[in-house]
Amino acid sequence: MRAPDFWTGDGSGIAPILLSPIAALYASATARRVAKPGWHAPVPVICCGNATAGGAGKTTLALDIARRLANRGVAVHFLTRGYGGKLRGPVRVEPGKHDSTAVGDEALLLASEHPTWVAGDRAAGARAAVEAGAQAIVMDDGLQNPTLEKDLSFLTIDGTYGFGNGRVIPAGPLREPVRAAAARAQAAVLIGEDECGALAHLPPGQPVLRARMVPGPEARGLAGQAVFAFCGIANPRKFFTTLSESGAIIAGRASYADHYPYDAGDLRELMAEADRLRAIPVTTRKDFVRIPPAFRARVTVVTVGLAWDEPAMLEAMLDPLAGRVPVPA
Template identity: 30%
Template sequence: MSIIERMWYTPKKTALACLLYPISKLFFLIAKRRRQEQSSSAYKSKLPVIIVGNITVGGTGKTPVVEAICHYLLKKGFSPAIISRGYGGSAKSYPFMISESTKPCQCGDEPYMLSKLLPNIPIVISPKRVDSVRYIESQLQDVNVIISDDGLQHYALARDIEIAVVDGKRGFGNGLLLPAGPLREPVQRLEEVDFTIINGGGDISFENSFNMRLVPSCFVNIATGQTLSISAFQKQYQNDDLIAIAGIGNPKRFFDQLASLGFHQLKVRAFPDHYAYKLQDFNDLDAKLVVMTYKDAVKCESFAGRNFWYLKVEPKIEDGFFAQLLSKI
């Protein structure tokens, strides 16, 4: 964890946080004015738009929520499409629709991951989400609902439903706005959203809030596609030298999850969120097996050895959420 993150997630305000607090006040005023200006001329799609976002910097579990919503809507007969900024991607032009030949470096790791998890759902990326929506409206006539992976603060796009995802373990840190704290918007912003999803449970609760768990289902070999149940993997590799890799918003969540499965002796290495892996990153790892998240795995497919595995998880959202979501669409 960096010095900045330690400052953010220290309950009491540190000296550095106090020093940066005046800048946070300025950030609040700029963000408030930006919201007012963008909202006054926001583009309103003819299709229902669902925003899945957060109010903190870093990963909170938005992408699994998008995955779960899409699976549900497909079962109910909807034809959803996903839009994303495509952070970390470098497509030659935008909007860019992901295809089977698209690589993670073109579209970003999270959209690429969603394209593998939801192969029948179109995913369009652009730094300007309105451009993606216009593309869907003009080119994808079968789509009847749009889900935005992130974008709660992208007020240039009007939305019909807002869903905020909160990391139940880390919460809101010291409760301050950037740069003194991890907040993009004040916690009171959650009083405006339609739903709050609490990832990992905890003591946080809001009106219309629902808990979500990322339930481990199996281990998958990145090179061969072989799957092993949790118990089979434990039996076969429990005593082997394992190292856990994570380049996500909160790597500790993944490491704790592995520990809860009985892997207490493993080594861990955290990389920055959205890190672009290369083979050289693994040359000095003194371990027989490498275990990572699926988000990390999709960026290692081109060079993964037979000792590379990822833990497959399934998002499980508390009962009642989907029925209420459907009533609002």
């Protein structure tokens, strides 16, 4: 879906106001749900969540944290709901067997680096991961899911979007009030500049880690090249900006709804437009797994990572958890 236009701005429009009673019920239901106790796993559980519907950089953050734990010799498993996929799980993602219609695009991206479990019931997914040898579990999303206790939670914030109009679904993009989400997070992670004043909505004294999206090494080959950029992510602007900052010349662009399921007709149109512009078709890693295989050879993927202002702050938060990793018998 595409977010309604009124989800941005100051929330004073007629639609947010009319929807506010439903939003209050939604927030109340969420508060009751998250108050329930969850299963405590025998291994550290780290959650990369957010307060808004849609992307905020959670998957990129999860990948970064997993790499840091793996560098310490920790056997990391990912856990995700598998948004956009039909499998409820628990199921271990097999990229050669599963596609995005089965497990979702984010699960495939995660599974390319570490064992990944899709589970609507996060506790059941965590149990399966532990039985399969996980020494630590990194959750992509799940801050509002109470079935599994977290040892460390991050509230991920997209600096270009913030918290939208500051209202709860359906009056705005929030899954719950900002302060309620922040209260269950040990730190906020701001990705990019705080263009919307999001940090002002956090509780006083909330630790904030700052990072920015940086392109992967393949972007260097696009510097000075004409590209036709397309993506179906929550905030297409971030991808287009990353390309521009890499030196690519954006001759054309196309954006779709988050998790958009491309078909052959879409790709024929996109490739025709790229040919017309004499430009290289470029997309995100997350979009690439949703492209029909017959077209993938024509598309260049640009990956992204995080560059931290103070990486030592993140490492210090991971230190106590890494020390709790169980030693194999």
